[in-house]
Amino acid sequence: MLIRNATAIMTGRSGHGSELARAEGGDLRIDAAGRIAAIGRLQPEPGERVLDATDCVIYPGWVNTHHHLIQSLQKGVPAGINLPLLGWLDAVPYKLRGKFDAELLSLAAEIGMVELMLSGCTTIADHHYVYWPGMGYDPAQVLFDMAQRLGVRFVLCRGGATQQRAFELEDPNALPPETLEGIIQDVERLVHRYHDAGAESMRRIVLAPSTPNWSLHVDELRPTAAAARRLGIRLHSHLSETADYVSFCREKFNRKPVEFVADHDWLGSDVWFAHMVHLSPSEIAMLAETGTGTAHCPASNCRLGSGVAPAPALARAGAPVSIGVDGAASNEAADSLSEVHTCWYTHRAVGGADAVTVEDVIHWGTQGGARVLGIDNIGSIECGRAADLAVYALDQPRYAGLHDPAIGPVASGGRARLRWLTVQGRVVVEDDAIPGLDMSDLMARARRAVVRLNA
Ligand SMILES: [Zn+2]
Structure with a gap:
């Protein structure tokens, strides 16, 4: 799987190397084992799923x-x-x-x-x-x-x-x-x-x-x-x-x-x-x-x-x-x-x-x-690490006008829309929704549970 054209990547590392700008390439390849295989300017390979992350920023999960x-x-x-x-x-x-x-x-x-x-x-x-x-x-x-x-x-x-x-x-x-x-x-x-x-x-x-x-x-x-x-x-x-x-x-x-x-x-x-x-x-x-x-x-x-x-x-x-x-x-x-x-x-x-x-x-x-x-291979975006990735789409007014979009999800607060979330390369959130989850049903069950807890 190839995630292409992100505006920036926050790596999770401290100090130097904490942010990779688009100038260095906003593409990220995930291999079959669910690990980050390459970061930079990458071309799709035959048969590869491509996620278009234009105007998105990528964080470690x-x-x-x-x-x-x-x-x-x-x-x-x-x-x-x-x-x-x-x-x-x-x-x-x-x-x-x-x-x-x-x-x-x-x-x-x-x-x-x-x-x-x-x-x-x-x-x-x-x-x-x-x-x-x-x-x-x-x-x-x-x-x-x-x-x-x-x-x-x-x-x-x-x-x-x-x-x-x-x-x-x-x-x-x-x-x-x-x-x-x-x-x-x-x-x-x-x-x-x-x-x-x-x-x-x-x-x-x-x-x-x-x-x-x-x-x-x-x-x-x-x-x-x-x-x-x-x-x-x-x-x-x-x-x-x-x-x-x-x-x-x-x-x-x-x-x-x-x-x-x-x-x-x-x-x-x-x-x-x-x-x-x-x-x-x-x-x-x-x-x-x-x-x-x-x-x-x-x-x-x-x-x-x-x-x-x-x-x-x-x-x-x-x-x-x-x-x-x-x-x-x-x-x-x-x-x-x-x-x-x-x-x-x-x-x-x-x-x-x-x-x-x-x-x-x-x-x-x-x-x-x-x-x-002590889960050593998660928590940062580097080649060889598990692909636990949050791809945020900064498409709300709160995130408009940012000179450094990479810091938007943290500095601007709120909840940036999640384009994709991956765990070990597996997509678990897509277009800000969890596949198979009925959100209105979850909210209704929560309301009923609060009534029950107060009975
Ligand atoms: Zn506690």
Whole structure:
């Protein structure tokens, strides 16, 4: 397949080589294995499918490293719309999670994945945390089935907890916690069934208790890390999202949160944490030294009033930075373009005009995500890489008048129309639509589900 005549190509690389202008050739060839075979000025070969990308710009497919797809049916809940993290957790995700069965989870996953795909996202890491003993359905099967149907790469971060949060103790409908043994047994089953460790993996499993602070007993942290390493999978969790993480670690252990997790073997290039808003310079240095990754979630952090993560400082120190949209209950615009646009704005607002560039946030959202997830052959446009590509048509007034069209999808915000989205060279979005998906039916099912969740 040949994609021809694009106005520009953003490569996902940082610094020099981040953008290929048309002068260098806006053509890109995809081989039969779904990899980028050539970039430049190319002529069609006999029998080759040709996609005309005139007036389009090509990006690497976005890599979303932190999400809670189940929350795609929990947007804008009035009881939580003006609350900070803790009150919001109690009022929205924890209040609603026990109402989800396989059907509702499948619909939430469909909504969230479709929303992401239509923004140009090709890899989704979902931190799914709703489990209880004897729950009667297998969330992994629901989520992997939907990802396979839609054709995206999917990383299941298997969450869960062995103890309840303080606010759950007063809730008569609170879900009973699991045992660590039960969680690890389930993760072993999932690894055996789904995990592909390859460089172009479509399916990964990650061990991901919801928080190291409150989801596990302290003496379970080290065995959890050991189990992940024995299984050859990554570790993920939330950390330092609010100042509560810092005060908890200081009051209980006289440590900073990153020091606390380091004490329990929870740092390394096989670990990434969502948020990392409240970090000290010494913690940033520890993350850089150990190669521990961050899923930066600027929109959710803004929405919940949690603060602004020092992502530019992490990147300058050499720590891996990626971007996650977080769950839609705390980010009603849980799509990749909204997220990177917010990211670009937020850091310039607080850090000055030289805090981040458009190329920086594209790098974090693509190659940065590939590094954090350890899926090495995605996230950038280079010969030999998997052809996960978002081809944007800048044909709305918002994108008219751009002197550098390449930066339009990020700098102008909004949702650029997606001419094509490919995953490993396979077209999964065409003309801004997912083949076989009835959008009005999806919207109707979502409305009915909201009624059901409020019953
Ligand atoms: Zn989260």
